[in-house]
Amino acid sequence: MRAAGFVPTTATHNVLLKAHCSDAAAPIDDAVRLFRNIPKPDACSYNTLMDGLFRRSRRAEAQELFSEMVANDIAPTVVTYTTVISWLAREGSLDDALEMFDEMVRRGIAPNVVTYSSLIDGLCKGGRAASSLELLDRMVKEVKPPNTITYSSVINGLCKEGRLREAMEVLDRMRLQGRKPDAGLFGKLIIGLCDAGRPVEAANYLDEMVLAGVQPNRVTWSLHVRINDAVVTALCAKGEVGRAFRVYQSTRTRGISTEPSTFHLLVEFFSQKNNLDKAAHVVLDMLSERCIPDTETWDVIVSGYWSKKKVRKEAEEMWNQLRVI
Structure with missing residues (x-):
């Protein structure tokens, strides 16, 4: 480009910067040097390098870059905050992620579905499902319908904490919104109910899953086997003879394997x-x-x-x- 007399623009640099940051084999220091050679880096430049630094566990440098961005009067965007919040949540720094979320709102930047989903997923994995429910309600009020991934994170988190009643309520809300639970989502709730000693309810949800047409494929085959085995085992433990045999027969009819145990x-x-x-x-x-x-x-x-x-x-x-x- 230079030999032809074309001066690289910020957008040109950003494309090259993105390539460096996306390639796991590329040294991130090369991306940093490239960034420092951009005459006028914009928000996209900062966002790209921050993501690359977080991706390589260089959190302190990424946060310094965020502070530099603000100091240089380059306004952080929803992508900026979502990037930082997402990585903080993944690392388990939930208080820092929530603080960044609050700062984002104070600056008048509206979180999008990805922002909410990233934070909710981190909260659920960190054992703070109650906080995730508050965010889920907030999404609905702001008319930003949660997607299947968001609902899956919340239900999984609630099941892990033994809050099965709330998990069932969230599943009902999801279906009312017109979103269809998949095998993974049904499985989390069904296995959670089995572990809690509530096999009849688990069997009812298994029936719902079958009626909804959720069938096994090459990806979900082992999951279906695990779900059905869990229900049969839990029913046997509770002495539910007839129901255990009906679930077993249904499993056989649908061609799903049964474990030797x-x-x-x-x-x-x-x-x-x-x-x-x-x-x-x-x-x-x-x-x-x-x-x-x-x-x-x-x-x-x-x-x-x-x-x-x-x-x-x-x-x-x-x-x-x-x-x-």
Whole structure:
């Protein structure tokens, strides 16, 4: 460009700066030198380099750059604040992120959905789901509808903290907004309910997930297996015989695999409940999937049949006949 007589503009420098900062293999010091050679860096220049510095864990330099930007009378934009807030939240510096958010609002810069989502995600991961709910309400009041990622962060955070009632309310709000929960979102709530000893509610949400047409694919296959196994296991732990078997049959009908440990649990569960027909049904399903029952599984079902008087009596008679022979 220079050889042709063209003088690089700030926009030209920004393109090159973006390339340096985006390339993980490129030394960030090269980007810093390039930035210092820009005659008149603008907000985009500062934003790009700050993101690059944060990305390489050079937070102190990034924050110094922010202070320099303000000192040089270059007004921070929504992108500037969102970049800083997002990285502070990722690093777990939640108080600093909230302080930056408040400063942003005081300056009259309106946060966008990305700003809110970044901060909410950090708060939820940091065990401060209550604060994330306040921000979620604020988004709605400002007519900035939360997206699926935002809702997913909040529900996950609430489930981790055992605040399942609020998580269910947020899921309802999400659906009223016309957003469809995916397998990951349903899974967080379902597994949370199972862990809390509320398997019937978990099974109800599993039914909702199936009715909503959320089907497994190559990406979500293992997640669907984990969700269904969790519900069956939790129902067995609560003695819900009929519901456990219905969920199991539904899983089979939809072609979702069952873990060997869950197979064994069902055999043991039905044998203890003296429901040997269902136990035998599960064993046959295991064999059809080439999942060979181990010795413990065989012992459970054989012991169940052995406890039947008729079977024991006939076996004893046969044994006596063999002894005579």
